[in-house]
Amino acid sequence: MTSGTGIDALDAKLIELLEAEPRIGVLECARRLGVARGTVQARLDKLIARGVVRDFGPRVDPAALGYPVTAFVTLELRQAVGHQPMAQRLARIPEVLEAHTVTGAGDMLCRIVARTNAELQDVIDRVLASEGVLRATTVIALAEQIPHRTLPLVKEAAGLN
Amino acid sequence: MTSGTGIDALDAKLIELLEAEPRIGVLECARRLGVARGTVQARLDKLIARGVVRDFGPRVDPAALGYPVTAFVTLELRQAVGHQPMAQRLARIPEVLEAHTVTGAGDMLCRIVARTNAELQDVIDRVLASEGVLRATTVIALAEQIPHRTLPLVKEAAGLN
DNA sequence: GGTGAAAGGTCATTAAG
DNA sequence: CTTAATGACCTTTCACC
Numbered sequence: 608m609t610s611g612t613g614i615d616a617l618d619a620k621l622i623e624l625l626e627a628e629p630r631i632g633v634l635e636c637a638r639r640l641g642v643a644r645g646t647v648q649a650r651l652d653k654l655i656a657r658g659v660v661r662d663f664g665p666r667v668d669p670a671a672l673g674y675p676v677t678a679f680v681t682l683e684l685r686q687a688v689g690h691q692p693m694a695q696r697l698a699r700i701p702e703v704l705e706a707h708t709v710t711g712a713g714d715m716l717c718r719i720v721a722r723t724n725a726e727l728q729d730v731i732d733r734v735l736a737s738e739g740v741l742r743a744t745t746v747i748a749l750a751e752q753i754p755h756r757t758l759p760l761v762k763e764a765a766g767l768n
Numbered sequence: 769m770t771s772g773t774g775i776d777a778l779d780a781k782l783i784e785l786l787e788a789e790p791r792i793g794v795l796e797c798a799r800r801l802g803v804a805r806g807t808v809q810a811r812l813d814k815l816i817a818r819g820v821v822r823d824f825g826p827r828v829d830p831a832a833l834g835y836p837v838t839a840f841v842t843l844e845l846r847q848a849v850g851h852q853p854m855a856q857r858l859a860r861i862p863e864v865l866e867a868h869t870v871t872g873a874g875d876m877l878c879r880i881v882a883r884t885n886a887e888l889q890d891v892i893d894r895v896l897a898s899e900g901v902l903r904a905t906t907v908i909a910l911a912e913q914i915p916h917r918t919l920p921l922v923k924e925a926a927g928l929n
Numbered sequence: 930g931g932t933g934a935a936a937g938g939t940c941a942t943t944a945a946g
Numbered sequence: 947c948t949t950a951a952t953g954a955c956c957t958t959t960c961a962c963c
Contacts, residue, residue, distance in 0.1 A: 612834050622826055629824040632960055648961090658832035663790040663824050665783055667918040671819035672925045673773060679840075679870065679877060694913035701920035701929065707909040709840065716840060716907065717914075720921065746877065748868040752855035753878075757828040759862035760881065764833045768862065795935060804952045809937075 614659065619765035621650055626758055674720040676727050677748040681713035688739030696737040702730045775820065780926035782811055787919055835881040837888050838909040842874035849900030857898040863891045
């Protein structure tokens with residue numbers, strides 16, 4: 608039985624299956640997992656309801672879109688400026704894919720992409736032009752050693768390791 | 769139509785539609801976009817073939833899984849140790865969701881999650897135990913100001929801005 | 930479990946670059 | 947001439963009741 612927040616092995620295997628072959632339907636999942644289709648449907652509904660599975664939206668690859676340069680930019684902000692308004696300004700820049708407030712010397716960490724290194728400079732300039740940005744420290748991602756993944760974590764959470 | 773590598777407005781609108789409502793099918797997309805079903809199917813196939821759309825896998829939320837703590841850890845490595853073997857060791861730690869080799873003082877930047885701050889320390893200790901890690905600098909993400917997104921970039925690439 | 934409705938494929942025709 | 951879009955038809959498969 609699944610406690611309030613945990614997931615069990617079946618949930619994990621279901622997610623793993625959907626991760627490997629997203630196009631298959633509920634019925635096919637049921638067949639491969641050896642359980643009734645109703646069970647799969649109920650599990651999926653619960654996973655979605657609990658927010659474990661956000662959605663099944665298309666995962667876009669920025670590199671294939673023509674933006675092969677990825678950088679992580681740490682921003683130092685003027686104390687007076689709030690994080691929320693800053694985030695709103697950053698949100699207007701399409702190349703900013705992600706932004707977090709963080710501990711440490713910097714105040715915000717952003718993931719930024721660009722078509723070329725030259726354009727990366729241009730994007731950073733746009734960020735710096737934002738009210739309240741004191742300083743930006745940039746590191747460029749040379750290679751993606753581990754692409755974004757959650758499957759091992761799912762298995763861990765289900766106690767499968 | 770635009771050149772070989774670009775995407776056009778219809779592609780962008782298709783991605784936007786699927787992003788907003790991932791559960792609708794090809795036929796429904798065709799209806800809403802006012803084009804034939806075959807067109808939508810052809811566009812989608814091409815987007816997938818070109819790698820712009822990776823897949824439609826389930827997006828798992830680590831926080832809902834019980835891992836609400838996110839951290840970005842910069843690793844300094846011994847020069848002798850290669851990045852590839854290092855990545856393989858990191859890949860064995862489920863809490864490491866992502867890893868990039870980067871420019872700058874650090875050598876690798878990892879995204880790590882944990883159940884609690886205390887467990888984060890534990891995960892970092894596991895990373896540090898890896899052969900070749902000299903030093904780890906950690907910043908904890910306090911809030912996700914801009915959740916991972918690609919839609920604005922898609923529109924930009926299609927020339928819709 | 931049964932049924933209505935999609936997905937996915939192929940085709941000929943038409944339009945546009 | 948090449949590439950793309952369209953609407954039609956078909957079969958298999960799934961989602962929902």
